[in-house]
Amino acid sequence: MPAEKMPKAIYKRLEKEGCKGKIVCIEHVNELQKELEAHHQNGLLDEDLYDEYLNRFDFNVLDDYPDARSLIIVTAPQPQVRVTFKWNGQSFPCVIPPTYSLATDHQLKDCLEDILKPEGYHLEKKRLPEKLLAAHSGLARYGKNNITYVPGMGSFHRLAVFVTDLPCLEDNWVILKTLKSCEECTACMDTCPTGAIVSDRFLVHAERCITFHNERRPEFPQWLDPVWHNCLVGCMYCQNACPMNKKFVNWIEDGMAFSEEETAYLLKGLSKDDIPNTTIDKLEKLGMMEYVNVLGRNLKVLIENQ
Numbered sequence: 680m681p682a683e684k685m686p687k688a689i690y691k692r693l694e695k696e697g698c699k700g701k702i703v704c705i706e707h708v709n710e711l712q713k714e715l716e717a718h719h720q721n722g723l724l725d726e727d728l729y730d731e732y733l734n735r736f737d738f739n740v741l742d743d744y745p746d747a748r749s750l751i752i753v754t755a756p757q758p759q760v761r762v763t764f765k766w767n768g769q770s771f772p773c774v775i776p777p778t779y780s781l782a783t784d785h786q787l788k789d790c791l792e793d794i795l796k797p798e799g800y801h802l803e804k805k806r807l808p809e810k811l812l813a814a815h816s817g818l819a820r821y822g823k824n825n826i827t828y829v830p831g832m833g834s835f836h837r838l839a840v841f842v843t844d845l846p847c848l849e850d851n852w853v854i855l856k857t858l859k860s861c862e863e864c865t866a867c868m869d870t871c872p873t874g875a876i877v878s879d880r881f882l883v884h885a886e887r888c889i890t891f892h893n894e895r896r897p898e899f900p901q902w903l904d905p906v907w908h909n910c911l912v913g914c915m916y917c918q919n920a921c922p923m924n925k926k927f928v929n930w931i932e933d934g935m936a937f938s939e940e941e942t943a944y945l946l947k948g949l950s951k952d953d954i955p956n957t958t959i960d961k962l963e964k965l966g967m968m969e970y971v972n973v974l975g976r977n978l979k980v981l982i983e984n985q
C-alpha cells in the first residue's frame with residue numbers, strides 16, 4: 680500500500696475496534712518537551728511530582744530509534760471497574776477508575792501492527808506526555824480538570840503513544856483547545872474536594888490531587904481528609920461531575936471479588952513475594968500490581984469510610 684494511504688487504513692482499523700488515533704510528525708517531540716519544560720522552569724510544576732512522574736519521558740526517541748518518522752497517538756474506551764472485598768463477613772465494593780487496565784495497550788498495539796507490519800514498518804511504544812500529544816494532534820480536547828476528552832468516549836479512555844518508521848505524509852498539529860462546554864461550567868472545580876482545580880491558572884495543582892497521594896506516596900498528608908477517598912486508587916469526583924461524561928458515568932463493569940483471606944493479605948500490606956499467585960493474577964488483570972504497596976493502606980481508608 681502506498682505510504683500516503685496508510686493513515687486512513689490505520690484509522691479505519693482502529694475504528695473497527697471502537698478506538699481512535701492521529702498521526703503527527705516525529706519532529707513535534709521537541710515541542711512537547713519544550714512545552715513541559717517551560718511549565719517546569721516557570722515554577723508551575725511541583726518538584727516531587729516532576730521527579731516522580733515527569734522526568735522520565737522518552738524525548739530522546741530519535742537517539743535510540745533514528746529511523747522514527749511519525750508518532751501515533753491512540754486511545755481506547757475504558758469503563759470503571761467495581762471490585763469487591765470481603766472483610767469481617769461484609770462485602771465492600773470499591774471502584775477502580777477508567778484507564779488503569781493495561782489490556783487496551785495490547786489491543787491498540789495489535790491494531791496498529793495489523794496494518795503496519797505487513798507493509799514492512801516497525802512500531803515501538805514510548806513514554807511521552809500523552810494528553811498533550813492527543814490535544815495537539817486534534818484527537819482530544821482538554822477539560823478544565825486537565826483530563827482529555829474524545830468525542831464518543833468522554834474522558835473514559837486510555838491513551839498510548841507509538842513511534843514508527845512510517846513516513847510522515849499527514850501531519851496533524853493544532854493549537855491546544857479546551858472543551859466548548861468548559862466556557863460556562865465549573866462543575867469539576869466545585870466538586871474537587873482538595874482545591875486542585877483553580878480559576879487563576881489552567882494547570883491543575885497536581886500535588887493537591889488525591890490520585891497523586893493514593894497512587895504512590897507512602898503516607899497521606901495531614902490536610903487530606905480520609906473521607907475524600909472514593910476509589911481503590913485514583914479519584915472520580917471531577918470526571919463524575921462533568922456534563923461531558925453524562926453518557927459514560929454509569930459504565931461500570933463488575934470485576935473480581937477478593938475473599939476474606941485475600942483482603943487480609945492486602946490489608947497487612949504484604950509485598951508481592953508474600954501474596955499467593957492467584958491473588959497476584961487478579962491484581963495483574965486489574966492493572967493494580969503497580970500499586971500493590973499502597974493498596975492495603977487505600978483499602979483500609981475505604982472500608983473505614985463505608
Ligand code: B12
Nearest residue numbers: 732776778808809810827837838856881885890891913914
Ligand atoms: C503525571 C500524571 C499524573 C499525575 C499529575 C496529573 C497532571 N494533571 O499532570 C497525577 C498522579 C496527579 C495523575 C492523576 C490522574 N491521571 Co494521570 N498521568 C500522568 C502522566 C504520567 C503524565 C501527565 C503529564 O504529562 N502531566 C504534566 C502536565 C504539565 O501536563 P498536562 O496535565 O497534560 O497539562 C497540560 C495542560 O495543562 C496544557 N495547558 C497549559 N495551559 C493551558 C491552557 C489551555 C487553554 C489549554 C487548552 C491547555 C493548557 O499544558 C500542559 C502540558 O504542557 C500521564 C501518562 C502519560 N504518559 O502522559 C497520565 C495520564 C494523563 N493520567 C490519566 C488519568 C486518567 C488520570 C486520572 C483521571 C486518574 C484518576 N481517575 O484518578 C487523574 C486526573 C488528575 C487530573 N485532574 O489531572 C490518563 C488521562 C487519560 C485521559 N482521558 O485524558 C493518562 C494519559 C494515563 C493514560 N494512559 O491513560 N496523573
Ligand code: SF4
Nearest residue numbers: 822823861864867921
Ligand atoms: S466539569 Fe465542566 S468545566 Fe470541568 S471539564 Fe467538564 S465541562 Fe469542563
Ligand code: SF4
Nearest residue numbers: 871888889914916917
Ligand atoms: S481527580 Fe479528584 S482530586 Fe484530582 S483533580 Fe479530579 S476531583 Fe480533584
